[in-house]
Each structure stands twice: as structure tokens, then as C-alpha cells.
Amino acid sequence: MPKKLQEKELEPIIQAVRQFPQGASLDDLQAVLETPPPRRTLQRHLSRLVARNRLLPVGNGPARRYRVPSSHLQTNSAIRETHAEPYAADYVAHAASLSLSTEAADIRKHVAGPIQHRQPVGYDRAFLDQYRPNESFYLPPDTRA
Helix, strand or coil: CCCCCCHHHHHHHHHHHHCCCCCECHHHHHHHCCCCCCHHHHHHHHHHHHHCCCCEEECCHHHCEEECCCHHHHHHHHHHHHCCCCCCHHHHHHHHCCCCCHHHHHHHHHHHCCHHHCCCCCCCHHHHHCCCCCCCCCCCHHHHC
16 A cells, blocks of 8 residues: 655655746756655655645646746635646746736636536537638628737
8 A cells, every 4th residue: 555645745845846936847856855755756746746736837748847836826726626627727827927807817717617607608610610711700800900
């Protein structure tokens, strides 16, 4: 049976990530940690921290870096934990450091809610089929201008 990880075992990793404002790579963490675990163990610990919304992954593969979420993202962790769907807007807000208008925050909150609470809407398939790239437009000329 796998060993239960204590929060105190993961805290040094979070503290090490805080030392890198641009995000810490796996190699950065192994170099900074006082007693670094084996590489694969560190990867598992990082995965757990990401799953618990304690760290934010940026990038993929060998270029992946980890950051401590900003206070804005921490407040959204409650929304992420109550819904099984990933909260994709977080990485956009984190990457661009956006400050949202009230209207945009309301829309984000609505979209982040459970899909069962949303009003189902259809679409006109013929409207979509009429579109021809570089020939026709979805928007009228004044809107495009």
C-alpha cells in the first residue's frame, strides 16, 4: 500500500517554487531542495500539488515550469474543487495577469458553473454551412470595421 503523503513533506517543494518568480523547472527544484527526492518521486509530488491546486503548471514536457498560484487563482480554487471540469480560464488569467471587468467576471463565473445549470442553446447549422473562408463573413461590415 502506498505511503500517505503528509502536507509537511510537500511544503518544502512549494517554498522552493516560490524562489523562482518565472516558474521553477524540475531541475531547478532538484538543485534548490535541501534533500531532493529522486526525480520520479519529485514528479509525483509535483503532480499531487497541481491536483490539489497548490501549484500551477506552465508549459509541457521538459520545458514545464511550476508556479505558486496568485491570490486571484487561490480564490478560484473553490470553484475548481466543486466542479469536476478543469477551470481553463485560470491559465489564461495567470499568463496575461488580466484584471477582469465585473461583466467578464460574471461571465466567467457562469461558464465555470455546472453544465446542468446552463440554458441549452442550439445553433443554425445552415448559417455555419454558408461560411466560406476568405469569401464570406459571419459578422456584418460595420461590426467588422
